Amino acid sequence: MFNVGKSKLIIAEIDSNGNLINKIENKDIFEQLSDYSFYEAQDFFPNDSGLAFIHYGPFIGLWGPPVQTYSLDFETGELINQTKSSAHEEPEGLFPDGQYAALESNRHYSRNGAIKSDVYLLKLDGTGKQAYRLSYFTDKQGATEEWGNNPNVSPEECRVAYSKGYGKFGIKHSTGKLGGVFIAEFHECSCTTE
DSSP states (O other): OOOOOOOOEEEEEEOTTSOEEEEEEEOGGGTTSOSSOEEEEEEEOGGGOEEEEEEEOOOOSSSOOOEEEEEEETTTOOEEESSOSSSBEEEEEEOTTSSEEEEEEOTTOOGGGOOOOEEEEEEOSSSSOOEEEOOOGGGOOSSSEEEEEEEEEOTTSSEEEEEEEEESOSGGGTTOTEEEEEEEEOTTOOOOOO
């Protein structure tokens, strides 16, 4: 294991010259979490009321740490582990209502500690139990490996776009190169487009 030091959250506006204004720094919120970790901000909740971010757990073994989805409420300071699992659970984008996250996760793939993922919709209720699977690439068997990741939600909440990795799994292909982009559309959606 190695210590990367304490993380801190910086929130600021950026002016037209690239300067940070109204800057707020806070490292206290991370005191509850491991020193042996990385943090990655992902998306703001509606009205900038909070932040969804990922917390990489301690590195153990070859394949690295579990990755958990956390939410932080800016007003109350409440920090919630939204996934509560030992899987790779990364929220790439929030739905505009803040009720769900588009998640890349290896919930259904645990062979050899790999982080090959599929795409899910995670209910942000603090239990980590309600996750609806959108892709099934990792169920396929054979010489060619496939996985889905990096989902993003459309502004009207009716579509989720995500990439597909294809080929031998590794760093060169881990972000979905070579497989294309897929779009899931929700037919029961009550969205309006202009």
